[in-house]
Amino acid sequence: MTNADFLKSDFQTPIEIPEMDLTGPDRFFNRELSWLAFNWRVLEEAENTRVPLLERLRFLSISATNLDEFYTVRVAGLRELAREGNVTPGQDGLSPAEQLVLIDEDARKLMTRQQAIFAQLREELTASDILVLNREEITEDDAVFLQDVFLNQVFPVLSPLAIDPAHPFPFIPNTGYSLALELERKKDKRPLQALLPIPHQIDRFVALPGTNGTQRFLMLEDLLILHLEILFPGYKAKGHCTFRVLRDSDMEVEEEAEDLVREFETALKRRRRGEVVRLQLSRGAPKSLRNMISRELHVNPQEIIEFDGMIGIADLKELVLDNRPDLLWTPFAPRVPERVQDHDGDMFAAIKQKDMLLHHPYETFDMVVRFISQAARDPNVVAIKQTLYRTSKRSPIVEALCEAAEDGKSVTALVELKARFDEAANIRQSRRLERAGAHVVYGFTDWKTHAKISTVVRREGNRLVTYTHYGTGNYHPITAKVYTDLSFFTCDDGLGRDATKIFNYLSGYVQPESLENLAISPLSLKKTLIENIRKEAEFARAGKPAEIWAKMNSLIESEVIDALYEASQAGVKISLVVRGICGLRPGIKGLSDNIRVKSVVGRFLEHSRIACFGNGHGLPSKKAKVYISSADWMGRNLNRRVETLVRIDNPTVKAQIVSQIMAANMADTAQSWVMKADGSFDRAQVPQGEFSFNCHRFFMENPSLSGRGSAGASDVPKLTHTDDEAAT
The missing domain is CATH 3.30.870.10 (Endonuclease Chain A)
Incomplete structure (x- = not known):
């Protein structure tokens, strides 16, 4: 066809x-x-039987992560507007308060569906020899093994907290997960309320020994409940519940901050202490614990969501097991473009031959990294300019920029501090680049710089040639493996001049005039x-x-x-x-x-x-x-x-x-x-x-x-169905 x-x-x-x-x-x-409708589509992929089982579990986890961010940013903002009495309608005519009612109704349905899908996937996992056990299913041998795990891998990082006038309710951070307990002292039956905050550093699922290829897991909260007497010696549990907190994670930054980096460091601390926008609570919690938690976290009843199933569905990503390739997507290795191979990996030679557009992740993002790394090592390169919106923790692009700066090349990096949830990482990258000798600029205080541009100025004979990369995605080698994005490489003079004018705009606030190929x-x-x-x-x-x-x-x-x-x-x-x-x-x-x-x-x-x-x-x-x-x-x-x-x-x-x-x-x-x-x-x-x-x-x-390289590209590939399934 x-x-x-x-x-x-x-x-x-x-x-x-x-x-x-x-x-x-x-x-x-x-x-x-509309955003919630998108997340429903993500969630429905968890039910799509044409998707491998563990990938369906991943879709379920992603839908939960998406919803968390939605609440901590969008819902938090609408809630603040509603609290301030703002009744200004959006372009669709709904006020903030009206939107919150509709969001709450749809989001609760979505979370209920997430629990139902997890129950369904749990059965399918069991049929595929991946068992998520309840604590009632633990054998005596398992109990011995788990006690060793608890004492050596969990107990040292836990901090049990009594709640009384001398021990006030602790701060629970955003996405913080905790176990709340009603205890009774055995010798005199004196009651005690306590919290057990669960650090993010501990895996949510504990692996148990398996037999005959079976993999078995126990949820962390079950492990903790099994060992309460070690955590609270002399007490017995009368009741318990689990809860999870989502906080307002949007930030406000003073427009006239003298030191933008320092201002963002302060704002990040404020984010960690944002107001609670949603409290997830296990259903059937003892009334005294429920009242204590909601009172101390200052949440209203409509901000509490009770669950029969698993709180923190996002953690299911831990069960996407690399050692079960039969339940994952068929492995795919991104291609190295033929033209780059024809030039023995020389990016500049490949680009000089003709403009090149790479489609990630189908063509490897390593070509973007190679573009900057080759520039860092090339003695003919005199300058590199780069925007950085999001990138990885140990970014090979930042490594290359540092190498180039240390080698004496002129390196300018535009680091966007307002990349949501990546602000802290970007601050670290900017400090590192500055130490290497790069010029680091932060663009505009009131506008994010979301453009994806890098330029390499190379001396070729008696002239300077500008090689330019324009992207639709971030300079992030990890997300580039799963995000479909475009990378356009060119040494066209006009596109190079346009890019240079944009960098001058970002660093010197000089509005560009007469852009040739760019808006x-x-x-x-x-x-x-x-x-x-x-x-x-x-x-x-x-x-x-x-x-x-x-x-x-x-x-x-x-x-x-x-x-x-x-x-x-x-x-x-x-x-x-x-x-x-x-x-x-x-x-x-x-x-x-x-x-x-x-x-x-x-x-x-x-x-x-x-x-x-x-x-x-x-x-x-x-x-x-x-x-x-x-x-x-x-x-x-x-x-x-x-x-x-x-x-x-x-x-x-x-x-x-x-x-x-x-x-x-x-x-x-x-x-x-x-x-x-x-x-x-x-x-x-x-x-x-x-x-x-x-x-x-x-x-x-x-x-x-x-x-395409020497083989050429005489025809557009036909959109065929050779390997796809017939509708049934």
């Missing part, structure tokens, strides 16, 4: 909603409820997007082919959504691949007749941002206008961050983006969800007997066009 065959599918017949005001807030779907937010990116959308509408009104394909993580910016609605009404066919939040409502008659939205959720996390405009020729077309970007179509990205939108002119790279990457994403049915006008999503349907196309599998099997 050819690419064209896949892209023939008609748009759904738009529905009419008589009571809907097409010019009012009803035209937008609520951001927070940036907050200055010109949104304007460029809207101009392209409106241009397609003009083509449609003139009777020319008019089409937009775009891919992003989130779409919520109201002006962009309204521009898309206007284009739809003009007759532009708009196909959007939106992984997560979508505030646009597709398929509504008189508003979004010609807009369809899908979400791809599968083995890899879709993260690349792409925009393709037919430019009067429809799509796919060699004359299309094609962009890659670091920015989602959200207010924060387009109005309050430094982001890039890079126009792609190289014909091979354009063909790769339009006819390979975008076509495959839109053709996917194996892991796709289709958005309906009410904001809900249905799994993509495949007719009986037809094959279900999986874009992730396609990318794993087909090399990127622009990375």
Whole structure:
């Protein structure tokens, strides 16, 4: 089957909603409820029997981690607005208090479903010889083994705490998990309340000896309950419960902080002491313990969620066992681009031959690391500039930048301190770079620098050549193994000049003028997007082919959504691949007749941002206008961050983006969800007997066009179904 065959599918017949005001807030779907809908899609992968068992367990864990972050940031912010009496509606017309009611209702359903899925997966794990035991199932031999584990690996790091007037209730950090106890002294029956905070450093699951290939585990809380008499000698337990705390993790930083790094270090300490936004409590807790915990943590009844099952579902990631490859995705080794191999690993030679676009994780992120590492060692390189938004703890890119600075090269690193939950790591990286002699700048106090750019200035003969990397994802070698992102390498003079102007803007606040191939937010990116959308509408009104394909993580910016609605009404066919939040409502008659939205959720996390405009020729077309970007179509990205939108002119790279990457994403049915006008999503349907196309599998099997070497790339790989399953 050819690419064209896949892209023939008609748009759904738009529905009419008589009571809907097409010019009012009803035209937008609520951001927070849309995020919850995305997390439902993640959770439903835990039930997808086409996904290996342990990967399903991983999806369940991810859904819980996602929900934790959602509460500590988004819900915390809405709660603060509601407490302050703020009734200003969002673009969808809902006030903070109204949103909180709807969020609470949906989130509670989601958490209930998480518990039900874990119970189901636990049975399947047992059938696959992975047993999660209750303490009642422990044998005498197990008890001997567990006592040794407890005394030597757990007991030394525990701090049992009595709760009385002389021992006040301790501070429980964000995501802190604790065991609360009602005790009675044996000699005189004197009651005692106590807490046992459980350090994050201890694994949640204790491995027990197994036989005949069986792996057995006991939850940590069960291990603790079995050994309470060692922790509290002379006492016996009358009752207990477990609880977990989520705290407000957003931060406020003084805009005029004299020392931005020091201000962020202080803010991180404030985060650890943020107000509690959610208390998870085991159901059936003794009333006295429940009252004591809620009183001391200052939580209201509506902020308490009681569980029958496991508290802290996110910890299930510990059970994703490397020694059970039969229950994991088939191993995949990212490719080294053929052209780089043709040049014996020389990145500069490969880039100089022709622009190159790598599609991660299918092409290895090691090429990005090699680009910087080779520059650090190359005596002809005189300068390196690099943005760092998120990176790994022992980042090979930071290592290379330090090596280059110590070797006397001019190194400038833009470190974004406001990368949420990575602030502490970025502070450490900035200190290290400064010690190596690099120039470290922090960009703007009120705007995050989210752009992904690196430049290498190399002396070649009597001229300086700038090699540039533009990315859609972070310079993070760990997440690059599971995030789908794009890395564009070029030595085009215009793109190099654009990158240099952006770095000058970040370090010297000098607004760039006359950018040649680049638009940036907050200055010109949104304007460029809207101009392209409106241009397609003009083509449609003139009777020319008019089409937009775009891919992003989130779409919520109201002006962009309204521009898309206007284009739809003009007759532009708009196909959007939106992984997560979508505030646009597709398929509504008189508003979004010609807009369809899908979400791809599968083995890899879709993260690349792409925009393709037919430019009067429809799509796919060699004359299309094609962009890659670091920015989602959200207010924060387009109005309050430094982001890039890079126009792609190289014909091979354009063909790769339009006819390979975008076509495959839109053709996917194996892991796709289709958005309906009410904001809900249905799994993509495949007719009986037809094959279900999986874009992730396609990318794993087909090399990127622009990375092809001497073999060439005469044709775009066909979107075939050779290894996929027939719908049943």
